[in-house]
Amino acid sequence: MALRAYMASMDSRHPERTLELLEPDFRFLIALPGKEVTGTSKEDFAAYIAGRDAVDRAHEILRYGQDGDLETVYGVVTQGGRYTGSFLSAAVISPGGLLARYQSFFTTSFELVDWAGQATSERSRT
Numbered sequence: 001m002a003l004r005a006y007m008a009s010m011d012s013r014h015p016e017r018t019l020e021l022l023e024p025d026f027r028f029l030i031a032l033p034g035k036e037v038t039g040t041s042k043e044d045f046a047a048y049i050a051g052r053d054a055v056d057r058a059h060e061i062l063r064y065g066q067d068g069d070l071e072t073v074y075g076v077v078t079q080g081g082r083y084t085g086s087f088l089s090a091a092v093i094s095p096g097g098l099l100a101r102y103q104s105f106f107t108t109s110f111e112l113v114d115w116a117g118q119a120t121s122e123r124s125r126t
Contacts, residue, residue, distance in 0.1 A: 002093045003071045006102075007059040015049050023094050028102040033085075033109075056080045059087065062113050069093050076115045077106065086111045 002021065009018040022042045030037040030048070037048055061075040072090045076083055089104035 001064060001066065001071055002097060002099055003064070003073045003089060003091050004061065006091070006099060007061060007073070007075075010049075011058050015052070016046070018049065019046055021099055023096075023098045023100045026099060026102070029104070030102075031105045033107065057084075060115070062115065069095075074113060076111070083115060084108065086113075086115075088112065 006018060006021055009015060009021060019042055022045060024042050025040070026042050026045055027040050028038065028045060028048075039045055039048065056079060058078050059075055060078060061073045063074040065072045069092055070090060071093060072088070074086070074088050076086050078084060085106055085108040087104055087106045089102065091099045091103075092101040094100040
């Protein structure tokens with residue numbers, strides 16, 4: 001699954017290697033609380049990666065699916081092992097196995113699927 005490889009690469013110490021998983025005309029939308037990040041090329045995504053804070057961030061995939069060239073994942077983001085929010089992401093995968101389009105929604109205020117890592121009432125909501 002290409003989205004699993006994408007998430008693992010973004011969480012690595014070298015997120016710039018994620019660019020190897022993208023088509024040259026990669027288009028994306030990343031909806032974050034209070035803002036959206038969009039782009040229409042691999043270069044736009046490189047700029048997004050360069051502007052991210054270097055933190056101990058991890059995407060834990062709780063559910064995934066695939067239908068033809070469309071992959072979806074749902075999960076939680078942790079930072080330093082602490083819950084920060086949840087995400088729902090989808091990607092169109094090219095015939096060559098690269099991400100052609102990507103859309104992701106991240107929220108700190110709602111969980112579709114409970115995370116087994118910690119009881120909801122104990123989570124830090126920052």
